[in-house]
Amino acid sequence: MKKPIIGITLDEEEKATYSNYPWYAARRNYSDSIEKAGGISIFLPNNPKSINQYLSIINGLVITGGDFDIHPKIYGQNIQSSKVSIKMSRTDFEFKITERALKKDIPILGICGGHQLINVVFGGTLIQHIPDALDSKINHEQTNPRDEASHFVNIKKGTKLFDIVKSEKMFVNSAHHQAVNKIGKKLIASAFSDDGIIECIESKELSYCIGIQWHPEFLIDKKDISIFKSLIYCAKNKIEK
Secondary structure (H helix, E strand, C coil): CCCCCCEEEEEEECCCCEEECEEEECCCCHHHHHHHHCCEEECCCCHHHHHHHHHHHCCEEECCCCCCCCCCHHCCCCCEEEEECCCCHHHHHHHHHHHHHHHHHEEEEEECCHHHHHHHHCCEEEEEEEEHHHHCCCCCCCCCCCCCCCEEEEEECHHHHHHHCCCCCEEEEEEECCCEEEECCCCEEEEEEECEEEEEEEEECCEEEECCCCCHHHCCCCHHHHHHHHHHEEEEEEEEH
């Protein structure tokens, strides 16, 4: 049986670190997790003119995270924190490819910043810097390594995420200073950390559109792989139809 092709968005940078010239990057564990779950990965350069062709090739889409933020003007706010860091060209590409993928009902998994982007695409807003809005014992920008867990998330019964992981709790990592605030239209929150931060959103109507605030591609909790398997399963069903 043909394996579904999953497109993965890329970070972009101009700092002279990996190269003296502008470069793209993504951690290998994104594609490793997809292939472990039964899919094939391709990386998608941030070229808005190629979006329609990308969507004619892929069967599913992963919007990755990154060390940057969505410009608050996109969700109707001014910048309220000095911690906000912007990458407009990447955001523009991811916003457009997500909108068009949603119209085609292509399965979408948003991870960390991708989770937040899905919420904004649906008309939601973000907490611009968690410590400014919430006095919490949880450090959502954990100081321990990213391949270790740092806090629990609580999963609501009756949601797609609960059906996927079949558990009310997961032990996850945390690498974000922003979070979903007002939930976008036709989305629901399906997981929360103990301090109330929204850790998962999902579409009530589409076959598969899920945002995960942690980084399941590290496969820290034994149920993380189920999230990728669910994306592959839905993408495979689209092929067969």
